Amino acid sequence: MSTDRICVGAIAGAFGVRGEVRLKSFCTEPGAIADYAPLWTEDGARSFGVTLTRTVPNGLAARLSGITTREAAEALRGTRLYADREKLPPPGEDEFYHADLLGLDVLDTGGTPLGRVAAIQNHGAGDILEVRGAAGGALLLPFTRACVPTVDLTAGRVIVDPPEEAAP
Structure with a gap:
């Protein structure tokens, strides 16, 4: 994986029956993950727009563009999501990606x-x-x-x- 993209989260599974996902954010401010969309799969083959819908235990519920069923959301379980580096804030002093x-x-x-x-x-x-x-x-x-x-x-x-x- 190129360092042109940084891992900002992962899909923990489906949430509900309408295609929402349970999203784990690796961002300092968890809700900021949606600001960095589109988010990409590790291989760069797929990208998703992200709309956060609510906070849930151990993460966030979110809608991903193109994902409309529970089965499609569940199929993404374990997928790590990457943001383009230029969309992320530069690391502070003594901070590193x-x-x-x-x-x-x-x-x-x-x-x-x-x-x-x-x-x-x-x-x-x-x-x-x-x-x-x-x-x-x-x-x-x-x-x-x-x-x-x-x-x-x-x-x-x-x-x-x-x-x-x-x-x-």
Whole structure:
């Protein structure tokens, strides 16, 4: 996936019987997701206009252009939605879009290569960088200033100071 588009949400399934979807927004302001439409599927093959209809437990109910039945909405379950980068606000100081971090080289504070950023996970307690080494092993690091003191997008690298128990 090109970084010309950023993942802003995902479809969690159908809502009701008239083609609405339950939408998980990954935006700082959840309702802003509709402002970035059209939203695209990961492969770019489909796009959708978005009209938010109400807040529901764990997300938003929304109408997507072209989706008019519960079956069509349910078929989209698990689909991640992407917005064109130029429609999104630029990240603030010390803020990063996850897409910009993926693939960056990871070095420790002594300059030793540890691998590349393979994924950013969040299970509710904050972001975690998944670093994959050349040998295929994984290192999970909290994405905090203490553990990740430097992110240099221009140089394409992240400098980390892993806790002793996490060091390879």
